[in-house]
Amino acid sequence: MENQVIALKEKGIAAEYLSSNQTSHAKNKIHEDLDSGKPSLRLLYVTPELIATPGFMSKLTKIYARGLLNLIAIDEAHCVSTWGHDFRPSYRKLSSLRNQLPDVPILALTATAAPKVQQDVIESLCLQNPLVLKSSFNRPNIYYEVRYKDLLDDAYADLSNLLKVTGDVCAIVYCLERTTCDDLSAHLSKTGISSAAYHAGLNNKVRTSVLDDWISSKIQVVVATVAFGMGIDRKDVRIVCHFNIPKSMEAFYQESGRAGRDQLPSKSLLYYGMDDRKKMEFILSNSEKKKLQSLRSEEGLSKKSLTDFIQMVEFCEGSGCRRKKILESFGEQVPASLCRKSCDACKHPNLVAKYLEELTTACAVRQKSSFSQIFISSSSDMIDGEQLSEFWNRDDDETRDSDEDISDYDGISPFC
Numbered sequence: 001m002e003n004q005v006i007a008l009k010e011k012g013i014a015a016e017y018l019s020s021n022q023t024s025h026a027k028n029k030i031h032e033d034l035d036s037g038k039p040s041l042r043l044l045y046v047t048p049e050l051i052a053t054p055g056f057m058s059k060l061t062k063i064y065a066r067g068l069l070n071l072i073a074i075d076e077a078h079c080v081s082t083w084g085h086d087f088r089p090s091y092r093k094l095s096s097l098r099n100q101l102p103d104v105p106i107l108a109l110t111a112t113a114a115p116k117v118q119q120d121v122i123e124s125l126c127l128q129n130p131l132v133l134k135s136s137f138n139r140p141n142i143y144y145e146v147r148y149k150d151l152l153d154d155a156y157a158d159l160s161n162l163l164k165v166t167g168d169v170c171a172i173v174y175c176l177e178r179t180t181c182d183d184l185s186a187h188l189s190k191t192g193i194s195s196a197a198y199h200a201g202l203n204n205k206v207r208t209s210v211l212d213d214w215i216s217s218k219i220q221v222v223v224a225t226v227a228f229g230m231g232i233d234r235k236d237v238r239i240v241c242h243f244n245i246p247k248s249m250e251a252f253y254q255e256s257g258r259a260g261r262d263q264l265p266s267k268s269l270l271y272y273g274m275d276d277r278k279k280m281e282f283i284l285s286n287s288e289k290k291k292l293q294s295l296r297s298e299e300g301l302s303k304k305s306l307t308d309f310i311q312m313v314e315f316c317e318g319s320g321c322r323r324k325k326i327l328e329s330f331g332e333q334v335p336a337s338l339c340r341k342s343c344d345a346c347k348h349p350n351l352v353a354k355y356l357e358e359l360t361t362a363c364a365v366r367q368k369s370s371f372s373q374i375f376i377s378s379s380s381d382m383i384d385g386e387q388l389s390e391f392w393n394r395d396d397d398e399t400r401d402s403d404e405d406i407s408d409y410d411g412i413s414p415f416c
């Protein structure tokens with residue numbers, strides 16, 4: 001929220017945000033302005049958690065009664081849906097906005113909603129006959145590529161070579177675990193690449209400084225957990241690398257979509273490894289049902305997560321056009337010719353086919369010789385509970401407001 005408010009203020013728009021990180025003085029000033037006869041504020045960012053409090057809702061209804069509330073915008077609206085990859089229970093409570101503030105237009109925005117998520121968002125927000133505007137999910141300026149860790153001697157070296165060959169470009173590297181962020185960033189720095197790690201295990205001061213340095217181009221590569229990037233608008237990201245397989249196509253699309261927002265040629269690179277796959281399957285089949293058992297049929301959600309993940313595995317292990325697979329997962333039927341050879345499978349079909357054959361052989365050999373060893377290593381090397389909440393990015397209301405919340409994720413902006 002903070003970054004967006006800064007950007008709006010630079011454009012001369014009277015914007016503010018309310019968050020637990022602010023001083024009471026700053027908050028009081030905003031409240032005084034809202035209570036005044038003629039508020040100077042035009043745009044206010046708040047969290048879904050704040051909307052859910054009776055005190056703030058009563059404030060909104062008063063502003064509404066005075067005819068000053070013109071629009072409510074809900075950003076990252078897929079978070080409303082239990083079928084969205086970033087589902088947050090507090091977003092569910094936004095359904096009260098429609099009843100409490102009738103006649104105020106509600107605008108729901110998302111870049112990653114599959115058809116069933118779209119329908120769920122409409123129903124959950126009680127939108128009545130909404131006008132639905134959609135554009136294609138295709139990002140023609142992003143080249144998609146998968147590299148196979150099991151066929152590489154050293155994935156760290158492979159990535160650092162790629163970054164060096166590409167030049168001093170802006171990049172985000174996503175890892176599943178904080179330790180990988182630290183290790184990989186240290187490796188990149190050692191090889192002369194300007195890089196820093198970013199995750200919830202670092203203190204606020206370090207994170208702010210990394211973020212500032214990256215936004216101002218002092219650092220070119222940030223190696224981060226999934227919490228990084230939401231709401232951050234740097235348009236010249238040339239490479240988004242997933243060093244571990246993401247949990248769903250929606251998550252992959254959203255994260256890889258942070259590349260090339262200036263429409264210039266950019267790259268999405270995913271390192272796929274069998275150990276990563278097993279680790280993710282373990283997390284999805286065990287941890288999620290624990291986390292979400294109070295919300296819905298745990299079996300249903302767990303199965304849903306695994307089905308979503310299988311789509312991601314097929315993206316990596318299948319031989320067809322990667323772009324077509326992404327678009328089909330969002331309900332778009334397109335010919336493979338749409339890709340124009342801007343994925344590795346279309347540009348180098350023979351090479352990708354060779355890699356996939358080698359991968360099958362490598363897996364068969366490993367399964368025969370060390371099945372138990374793989375299982376033990378993937379389950380005992382499990383990430384801890386704290387890291388897991390960062391991975392899910394869907395903490396409950398209490399933790400969402402804590403200092404550990406680094407997702408920069410807050411997305412409700414009532415215009416007044």
Ligand SMILES: [Zn+2]
Pocket residue numbers: 320321322323324339340341342343344345346347
């Ligand atoms: Zn293709």
